[in-house]
Amino acid sequence: MPAILEAESTLTDRYQTTVPESVRRALRLDKRDRIHYTIRPSGEVVLTRAESADEADPVLGQFLGFLADDIARHPARLQAVDRRFVQRLQSLTQGVDVDLDAPLSADDE
Template sequence: MKNPFRFLGVSKLTDRFQTTIPAFVRQELGLNKRDTIEFLKSDDGYIVLGRREPKAPESQEEFSPTLLAWLKFIEQDHENHPEQLKPLGEVMFAEIDALVGDVEVDLDQPLDPNDDLR
């Protein structure tokens, strides 16, 4: 059986498992900044990527199952223990800002090899 795909190029992963999609591939797929890309796997093992069309905002398909489970947990905890809810006041906000307000993140910096990202 003839391979239905043609080679378009390569892209390398960074230490953070990020990559740049080459310009000619972005043009071919009609990709713009902030677009969502979906990955599909065929029965014969090919991985295909494409531009994902935006869904209706009310669709929960856009949210990860992990996030939805976390939000459900928070909702149940709020219902069961409303007395535990406390507003984030100015003092607490200032304390948080003092702890992390000057933290800079370099996304190009390699990750610690001991971190497990899988």
């Protein structure tokens, strides 16, 4: 899979490094944020912004991990989303307001 962004940094004598600005912006990292490292069997390291325990959803995390693995194994299967499909979705949801932070009703749980 082609890289979207590449950057380098140097390890200090104390094995510390500065995360390059381009990576901080891409991952929306701020001071005191935590970083998560995933080391794949190939030796590839995936660096992501670690979510706090309050924000982490284990089911969503497993699903996103499944998607990431599938994309890594079969990059040729990726397809661009058709512009007409996006426009159709936008027309179907136009004017629909959703508050993702609102509690679910008893019927929706």
